[in-house]
Amino acid sequence: DGGITQSPKYLFRKEGQNVTLSCEQNLNHDAMYWYRQDPGQGLRLIYYSQIVNDFQKGDIAEGYSVSREKKESFPLTVTSAQKNPTAFYLCASSGTGGAYEQYFGPGTRLTVT
Amino acid sequence: GNSVTQMEGPVTLSEEAFLTINCTYTATGYPSLFWYVQYPGEGLQLLLKATKADDKGSNKGFEATYRKETTSFHLEKGSVQVSDSAVYFCALSYDSNYQLIWGAGTKLIIKP
Numbered sequence: 001d002g003g004i005t006q007s008p009k010y011l012f013r014k015e016g017q018n019v020t021l022s023c024e025q026n027l028n029h030d031a032m033y034w035y036r037q038d039p040g041q042g043l044r045l046i047y048y049s050q051i052v053n054d055f056q057k058g059d060i061a062e063g064y065s066v067s068r069e070k071k072e073s074f075p076l077t078v079t080s081a082q083k084n085p086t087a088f089y090l091c092a093s094s095g096t097g098g099a100y101e102q103y104f105g106p107g108t109r110l111t112v113t
Numbered sequence: 114g115n116s117v118t119q120m121e122g123p124v125t126l127s128e129e130a131f132l133t134i135n136c137t138y139t140a141t142g143y144p145s146l147f148w149y150v151q152y153p154g155e156g157l158q159l160l161l162k163a164t165k166a167d168d169k170g171s172n173k174g175f176e177a178t179y180r181k182e183t184t185s186f187h188l189e190k191g192s193v194q195v196s197d198s199a200v201y202f203c204a205l206s207y208d209s210n211y212q213l214i215w216g217a218g219t220k221l222i223i224k225p
Binding site for chain 1: 149
């Protein structure tokens with residue numbers, strides 16, 4: 001089955017620690033995205049990547065970092081510089097042709113205390 | 114710039130009622146339009162899409178028609194079920210860098 005996996009589903013960290021969220025896709029998509037969603041809110045774009053070894057900042061990149069060393073993988077690191085890291089994080093991917101619809105993973109809920 | 118505006122929620126309906134969730138957009142050119150659904154605690158799922166004017170997207174009883182003259186893409190369903198309770202997002206494609214522009218989401222609550 002093709003799709004996007006995110007792990008873990010729930011993640012707990014202490015304040016001041018960096019944490020890396022995993023995102024893997026087997027859809028052969030070139031583009032991948034990270035979004036943040038706060039309770040009752042919409043989606044905010046953190047980072048996106050259109051091709052391996054290249055990525056761009058989204059609207060709220062401060063305090064986050066990413067890498068794109070493989071087409072299938074786009075991990076997100078939430079650093080200690082992110083002031084309010086507790087949120088629901090969604091990874092998505094899309095092809096670079098057609099309508100560019102995005103396909104989403106199940107999300108990771110990060111709680112920092 | 115490009116933008117998407119959705120009707121504010123929550124929208125509360127009784128089971129078997131007719132549903133409309135309004136979505137209007139501002140965009141240059143000819144974007145593709147999408148509706149996504151998010152069930153509690155889950156990721157978003159593509160519900161339907163339309164890629165050109167007058168196209169009708171449909172899936173699971175939901176429909177939306179791409180109306181260029183009114184720049185709208187309203188989501189409709191003839192008879193909703195409790196299981197349709199979710200948050201619905203309208204979005205448009207941003208053709209220069211594969212991004213989507215998202216509406217704020219509309220929470221739908223269906224009461225039995």
